Amino acid sequence: MQEKITKLKKLIENSNRILLINHIRMDPDAFGSLTAFYYILKKLNKNVKAINDENKPESFVFLDKNQIFEPNLDLKEFNPDLIISFDAASIGQLWKIYTNNENIFNNSDLIVIDHHATNKWFGNLNIIYSNYSSTCELLYDIIVKINYEKHIDNKIANLLMAGILTDTNVFYNTNVTSNTHKVAWELLRLWANSRKSIFEFFKKKSLIKTKLLWKALFNIKELKKEVYNKKIRYTILTKKDLEEIWANDRDTNWIIEHIINIESTEIAFIIYPLDNWWYKVSFRSHKYNVSKLAEFLGWWWHKQAAWSNLKNDINQTLNKIENFIDN
């Protein structure tokens, strides 16, 4: 790693126009890492610009009031000699910024800073370590090794902390290591306000989401038949349920987490409407592979979190799940 950091430092020192980019639909890790490095480069009096196909989401404003992203930046005019990508696992995640400016990307040094095991190593300098929980945790170690630590102020510490907290689900996910805690400890010493990010990203809920959760929990049922002796709990939200409280399908995403955490639940799923025709089934398990179930219904994603979109009516879907279980 030290060798790569030395190269990174040289590239930064020799560059006049540095472009920072992160993945589309930026999350707090992609946003926090890029923005933290942006302010460090500014302190080094670098000509630095940040790009994404969108501005940062409104919900990140508490971390940085300034709008540093320039979605309409003319890259030909800026003509960067160094590009640094944050938290993107593939060049596809840079979206049309890349496809519209392939020449510029191919003719400048491209540094990739990321923690995804699936990363395609698409830069000329790949600082990619999948043993890190988040790009923010990795970036902190890079900043220390490059000797920029003295530039970490309170705001930068908060930005890095936000990415660590969200990518680890507040130190709960299996990607957490002792180094994650060490970095968090060092950021706390720099007066990072972890409580603010935990409130904004985890605790705070809209009234609509809270009412919807209550409805979903009130209707929890246990599947009559068991899959391989697993206890399966589920809930169903109808179109009427959503309409009554002015909720939409995007308000449902946090409900499944509550069902799987109910004692003795081994597999959980929720069925909710996407529109007049389509229903979504979302499965979750802490231990068991639920992708096969979702795959059986049409689509799948992760081993422990999977979903399908279904056009059938709800009872037909429940029957299908129970029949799969019988096999």
Ligand SMILES: [Mn+2]
């Ligand atoms: Mn990340």
